[in-house]
Amino acid sequence: MIIDFRTLDDGASLDADLCIIGAGAAGISLAHEFIGTSVSVCILESGGMELDGDIQALYEGETAGMPYFDLATCRLRFLGGSTNHWAGWCRPLDETDFEDRPWVSLSGWPIRRADLEAYYQRALPIFEIGPLDFDAHAWEGIEATRPAFDEAKLRSIFWQFSPPPVHFGEKYREDLEAASNIRLVLHASVVDIEMDTGGGEVTAVGVRSLDGRNGRVRAKAFVLACGGIENARILLAANSVEPAGIGNRHGIVGRYFMEHPNVHSGVIVTRDPQPLMENLVLHFRDSVPFQPGFAPSVDVQRELGILNASIRFAYEPDTESGTYAFQELWHGLKDGRPVRGLGEKIWQVLSDIDDVSRNVYRKVVEGKNFTTRPRYMFVACESEQMPNPDSRIMLIPEKDALGMNKVRLDWRLSELDRRTVEVVTRLFAEELGRTDLARFRLEDWLQKDSGWGDDLQGSNHHMGTTRMADDPRHGVVDRDCRVHGVSNLFVAGSSVFPTGGFATPTFTIVALALRLADHLKTRYG
Amino acid sequence: MIDSFGFTRRKLLSWGAVIALLPGAAGVAAGAMRDWAPDDLAAHMRDLLREIFGDRAAAKALGEAYLRRYPIPPDPADVMRDLFEDHFPRDASALARLVSERRVRDFGEGRTIVLDGWILARSEAQLCALTVLL
Numbered sequence: 090m091i092i093d094f095r096t097l098d099d100g101a102s103l104d105a106d107l108c109i110i111g112a113g114a115a116g117i118s119l120a121h122e123f124i125g126t127s128v129s130v131c132i133l134e135s136g137g138m139e140l141d142g143d144i145q146a147l148y149e150g151e152t153a154g155m156p157y158f159d160l161a162t163c164r165l166r167f168l169g170g171s172t173n174h175w176a177g178w179c180r181p182l183d184e185t186d187f188e189d190r191p192w193v194s195l196s197g198w199p200i201r202r203a204d205l206e207a208y209y210q211r212a213l214p215i216f217e218i219g220p221l222d223f224d225a226h227a228w229e230g231i232e233a234t235r236p237a238f239d240e241a242k243l244r245s246i247f248w249q250f251s252p253p254p255v256h257f258g259e260k261y262r263e264d265l266e267a268a269s270n271i272r273l274v275l276h277a278s279v280v281d282i283e284m285d286t287g288g289g290e291v292t293a294v295g296v297r298s299l300d301g302r303n304g305r306v307r308a309k310a311f312v313l314a315c316g317g318i319e320n321a322r323i324l325l326a327a328n329s330v331e332p333a334g335i336g337n338r339h340g341i342v343g344r345y346f347m348e349h350p351n352v353h354s355g356v357i358v359t360r361d362p363q364p365l366m367e368n369l370v371l372h373f374r375d376s377v378p379f380q381p382g383f384a385p386s387v388d389v390q391r392e393l394g395i396l397n398a399s400i401r402f403a404y405e406p407d408t409e410s411g412t413y414a415f416q417e418l419w420h421g422l423k424d425g426r427p428v429r430g431l432g433e434k435i436w437q438v439l440s441d442i443d444d445v446s447r448n449v450y451r452k453v454v455e456g457k458n459f460t461t462r463p464r465y466m467f468v469a470c471e472s473e474q475m476p477n478p479d480s481r482i483m484l485i486p487e488k489d490a491l492g493m494n495k496v497r498l499d500w501r502l503s504e505l506d507r508r509t510v511e512v513v514t515r516l517f518a519e520e521l522g523r524t525d526l527a528r529f530r531l532e533d534w535l536q537k538d539s540g541w542g543d544d545l546q547g548s549n550h551h552m553g554t555t556r557m558a559d560d561p562r563h564g565v566v567d568r569d570c571r572v573h574g575v576s577n578l579f580v581a582g583s584s585v586f587p588t589g590g591f592a593t594p595t596f597t598i599v600a601l602a603l604r605l606a607d608h609l610k611t612r613y614g
Numbered sequence: 615m616i617d618s619f620g621f622t623r624r625k626l627l628s629w630g631a632v633i634a635l636l637p638g639a640a641g642v643a644a645g646a647m648r649d650w651a652p653d654d655l656a657a658h659m660r661d662l663l664r665e666i667f668g669d670r671a672a673a674k675a676l677g678e679a680y681l682r683r684y685p686i687p688p689d690p691a692d693v694m695r696d697l698f699e700d701h702f703p704r705d706a707s708a709l710a711r712l713v714s715e716r717r718v719r720d721f722g723e724g725r726t727i728v729l730d731g732w733i734l735a736r737s738e739a740q741l742c743a744l745t746v747l748l
Contacts, residue, residue: 239722355731515726518733523721525714530731 094277101304105131108308113170115581116314122606124268135278136167151497169258177254178593186590192394199568208600216251231372238520250378282327314581317551336572343482347474348547354514357466359527366460369402396509398472404463411441555584665706677742679729690747
């Protein structure tokens with residue numbers, strides 16, 4: 090059932106066994122697991138079915154530290170959450186990401202990759218990808234040749250793409266609507282968490298809509314699933330019983346904010362771009378796109394004392410090439426749509442006929458894809474960030490339209506974060522040189538001793554702000570994602586990641602949500 | 615045309631010279647350096663370098679960048695000894711082969727040098743330096 094909170098009476102009270110706050114990847118995957126069970130579930134979604142500027146403005150906040158995206162646009166606040174604008178990149182965390190690495194401060198999850206393996210398997214069909222094959226072995230399933238890189242230094246990795254990116258709201262809306270034990274309440278923003286007097290149990294959450302309506306939801310258990318920034322914000326703002334906010338007796342909520350620093354670290358020059366263009370780009374395996382890349386081996390990470398990181402080949406196509414024009418003409422003809430600048434395109438094909446002929450031959454005779462000549466080739470590096478208590482989310486005095494304190498995001502990077510990018514880039518450059526595939530030029534900023542380039546950005550991955558640890562002094566939630574010291578409050582999403590690896594987080598967010606569902610079924614089912 | 619990274623076509627074409635200047639062909643003929651008189655050795659090496667470097671200006675530019683690291687320019691004989699050990703090339707293809715072997719070894723063992731941002735094998739940089747020293 091889907092309910093619009095604005096149609097309920099002011100002061101309405103709803104009851105459920107399980108209250109899930111937030112209907113993004115984590116909240117929806119979790120709720121979906123309860124369809125058809127005896128557990129009554131109430132999902133509270135702040136937004137509606139579509140993007141709404143006034144609702145989205147509730148995400149406004151300040152940024153400090155490293156340059157960061159506008160907080161009101163780097164995540165989405167309506168059914169499906171940020172899956173409404175994600176690109177579909179999927180990859181599990183590596184085994185080593187879960188381990189305690191002495192050279193990475195506060196590394197080590199309380200759980201291991203093996204604890205998530207079955208949930209990663211279960212997550213595959215949700216994203217319409219698979220099999221669970223994301224490393225060197227995946228070369229065997231695609232029509233590409235692995236470069237002769239030294240795997241002991243630079244191991245092969247793959248991302249799979251959810252094709253097209255699954256928008257959780259669109260995909261699961263009907264299932265949730267049809268389920269008799271699920272109530273999805275839209276336009277219901279959680280503005281408070283009510284605790285018993287001892288602060289050991291959540292009794293209800295306070296709900297408000299932009300039209301001024303108030304209400305509350307009581308449940309046996311509550312799950313915060315609002316994303317890496319909002320999860321911390323809601324806990325910090327719920328300070329009526331716990332002055333520093335719920336789960337924050339040790340001052341950790343909101344700290345350890347991590348991203349995946351994302352940079353172009355250099356350009357590639359080669360006599361023959363073909364081996365790179367053919368092998369290091371997107372390939373399909375049973376209709377699932379596989380993108381190859383590379384990462385430092387575990388031994389290299391240990392020996393050089395660096396974080397985990399990924400590096401992948403990319404290129405900017407030469408739009409003046411004959412093949413580029415030929416493809417535009419071909420797609421226009423195939424789709425029956427007019428091609429802009431038809432005469433110019435034809436001339437472009439004719440004046441670069443050698444390039445076009447080579448591609449047509451490859452396609453017809455060898456069954457290979459067209460490869461547009463590159464204008465330039467570069468590498469993109471997306472790396473792990475070291476957990477840093479000074480990289481954090483804080484409440485600021487300014488309030489949003491619902492009366493909630495806004496946040497300041499202070500994203501901080503460390504010397505280790507930068508060194509990791511530098512070392513991995515150099516390893517990649519050395520392997521390109523050793524195999525004589527190409528030579529590599531470092532970006533100007535990497536030729537200096539410190540600092541980052543102007544193109545540094547995050548990846549819209551918000552992690553670590555309610556980190557998982559067995560010891561409450563080092564984490565906000567325990568290994569079951571339960572807030573330390575609170576018997577019935579759980580957190581879902583990447584805010585629980587104690588470390589973030591380099592893998593895009595959505596796949597792990599869903600695997601953890603499925604694991605949490607199993608735990609909650611045992612406890613409340 | 616300038617893109618978001620500040621690359622210009624001209625800049626990229628000049629960078630392309632880095633690759634064009636690096637030898638890649640195979641060869642076998644090699645002998646010991648001690649078999650050569652010093653003057654003959656230098657003259658012979660000059661000829662070989664002329665033969666293998668398509669873009670001598672780019673090679674020189676890199677060679678100069680490499681030599682700027684030294685307060686006093688190194689003796690070319692020392693550079694050649696370090697580069698070729700006891701296998702002095704008798705022809706251009708042998709030179710290319712030897713440098714190729716050294717390149718694989720240098721990159722594999724992390725003996726690289728950053729020149730104007732380019733990550734090159736030390737042997738490649740030494741070869742470029744010889745175009746300046748000889």
